Amino acid sequence: MPEMAGRLYAIVGPSGVGKDTLMRAAARRLPGLRLVRRVITRSAEAGGEDFESTSEADFARRLARGDFILHWQAHGLSYGIPADVLDFLEAGRPALFNGSRAMLAEAKAQFPALEAIHVTARPEILAARLAARGRESAEEIAARLARAKIGLPPGIKAIEIDNSGPLETAVEALVAALQPESAKRSMR
Numbered sequence: 001m002p003e004m005a006g007r008l009y010a011i012v013g014p015s016g017v018g019k020d021t022l023m024r025a026a027a028r029r030l031p032g033l034r035l036v037r038r039v040i041t042r043s044a045e046a047g048g049e050d051f052e053s054t055s056e057a058d059f060a061r062r063l064a065r066g067d068f069i070l071h072w073q074a075h076g077l078s079y080g081i082p083a084d085v086l087d088f089l090e091a092g093r094p095a096l097f098n099g100s101r102a103m104l105a106e107a108k109a110q111f112p113a114l115e116a117i118h119v120t121a122r123p124e125i126l127a128a129r130l131a132a133r134g135r136e137s138a139e140e141i142a143a144r145l146a147r148a149k150i151g152l153p154p155g156i157k158a159i160e161i162d163n164s165g166p167l168e169t170a171v172e173a174l175v176a177a178l179q180p181e182s183a184k185r186s187m188r
C-alpha cells in the first residue's frame, strides 16, 4: 500500500462530474484511505453514495452540539462532516470527503492543511451523466447544471483532475494526488 499521512482531502466539482465514483475507486486502490460518511438531510431512499440520512431538526441539534467539523447547505439540503473524522487523522490515516466548492475558503481557514481536489468535465458530459444517474428530477438536474459553472472561489488552490474521459484516467490522477509527494508536486 502506498504511504499516506493523516491528511484531510476534499474532492469538489460540479454535480455529476464523478466525485463519488472516483472516491469509491480510490478507496479500493488505497485501503488505508477513509471515505467520510456524510450526514445529509436527504431521504435515505435516494441511493448513490453511502450517507447518513437525517431530518433538518436532528441536523440542527447535532450542529449545535458540535458534532460536525464542517457543514454547509446546497441543493436545498444540509451536509455535515462528522467530528469522528478527527480520530482517523490523529491516528495518521488520510480521510477524503465529498465537499462543496462554495465552502472551500471556510474549510481551508479551519483546516489549513486541507488539500482540495477539483474534478471537472465538459458541460454536455455532466448533463448526460446526471440524466443517466437518475437520482434527481429533471428540475433538480437543471438547477445542478446551472450551479456547475461556479468554479472555485478566488485564491483557492486545488489539484485539478479532468474526468471528461475514461474513468480509469481520472482514478489514476486521484490516487496520485492522494499520496503526499505527488500531491505536492502537482500543487507547484
Ligand SMILES: Nc1ncnc2c1ncn2[C@@H]1O[C@H](COP(=O)(O)OP(=O)(O)O)[C@@H](O)[C@H]1O
Binding pocket: 013, 014, 015, 016, 017, 018, 019, 020, 021, 022, 048, 129, 130, 132, 133, 163, 164, 165, 166, 167, 168, 170
Ligand atoms: N469517467 C466517467 N465516464 C463515464 N461515466 C462516469 C465517469 N465518471 C463518473 N461517471 C458516471 O457519472 C455519474 C455521476 O457520477 P457521480 O460519482 O455520482 O458524480 P458526483 O458525485 O460528482 O455527482 C454516475 O452514474 C457515474 O457512474
Ligand SMILES: O=P(O)(O)OC[C@H]1O[C@H](OP(=O)(O)OP(=O)(O)O)[C@H](O)[C@@H]1O
Binding pocket: 012, 013, 014, 015, 016, 019, 074, 075, 079, 098, 099, 100, 101, 102, 103, 144, 147, 150
Ligand atoms: O458548492 P458546490 O461545489 O456546488 O457543491 C454543493 C454540493 O454539491 C455536492 O453535493 P451532492 O454530492 O449531494 O451532489 P452531487 O452528487 O450531485 O454532486 C457537493 O458534495 C456539495 O455538497
